[in-house]
Amino acid sequence: MRILIAEDEMHLAEALSQILKKQHYSADVVHDGQAAYDYALSGIYDLLLLDIMMPKMDGIAVLKKLRSEGVPTPVILLTAKGEISDKVAGLDHGADDYIAKPFSTEELLARIRAALRRKGEVLPEEGLTYGDIELNTSQLKVTVKGKELKLNLKECELLELLLTRKQAVTSKEQIIEKLWGFDSDVEYNNVEVYISFLRKKLTFLQSSVRITTIRGVGYVMEVTDACSKS
Structure with missing residues (x-):
């Protein structure tokens, strides 16, 4: 936030x-x-x-x-x-x-x-959940079926944003403005790097939630029936 x-x-x-x-x-x-x-x-x-x-x-x-x-x-x-x-x-x-x-x-x-x-915001100490993901922003950790991983601050902020918006598409512009500020000179590839980090961690945790790219628009969280690699 x-x-x-x-x-x-x-x-x-x-x-x-x-x-x-x-x-x-x-x-x-x-x-x-x-x-x-x-x-x-x-x-x-x-x-x-x-x-x-x-x-x-x-x-x-x-x-x-x-x-x-x-x-x-x-x-x-x-x-x-x-x-x-x-x-x-x-x-x-x-x-x-x-x-x-x-x-x-x-x-x-x-x-x-x-x-x-x-x-109506979900507060950090209350945590965020979607599918099999549980995100604890106060401790910077994500948990899937009892298995957890630590996140760095930007990874946590990005996952929090995506989980808060859930099935809504989030553009790279929205991510940059929210995580770095509207006057930031951060490039799109910075967003892509952090999206890649999160995908790898969710895959490692064997989560059924994946971050899907909507080409030319942005990213959306989706729950799949089976674990899949991004």
């Missing part, structure tokens, strides 16, 4: 990024409201952490613009302690939650999980 952090305090923004990455979230950081708005419009984020007091455009203004344009991404506002009017304004304009500074890591992560749960 990818989270956008919009926070003009550089040290706090970097600390938030490190906290989220340790929990196996992908995190991008911007330091002003205009950049937050531009990034959020990409549609690749599962959640936005918006500081209210930012240069160029404050968090409430960003939120209002996004909601007026139909962007439904969950938003948690970062507020200064005691600013009740900002909290009320944020909730009235479509924020999903707010958290007052200073806050604990545990509270932040709990509020993120709650916001994603309301959105």
Whole structure:
């Protein structure tokens, strides 16, 4: 899952990024409201952490613009302690939650999980299943019929994306935007390499799930009646 952090305090923004990455979230950081708005419009984020007091455009203004344009991404506002009017304004304009500074890591992560749960996402600690595959994103491992393998972070993120979308076709563009960011210079062959890695691991585990290439479109997960090599 990818989270956008919009926070003009550089040290706090970097600390938030490190906290989220340790929990196996992908995190991008911007330091002003205009950049937050531009990034959020990409549609690749599962959640936005918006500081209210930012240069160029404050968090409430960003939120209002996004909601007026139909962007439904969950938003948690970062507020200064005691600013009740900002909290009320944020909730009235479509924020999903707010958290007052200073806050604990545990509270932040709990509020993120709650916001994603309301959105209907499958959370990492709950795991993902499809066919005979069980993916544990918090431990970076995939299990098939009791047999498990460790994944590296990008493999895990890719498999999570494919499993979340299940039988929907996922394009290489969608994979790059979700795993590396919409302004990344990653090439299609990077996606192909990680798809190959995952196919080999699923074959080794003798999974009945395979990643099928839809030529010119992308990839889709399919459950076969018998184990087959990709």
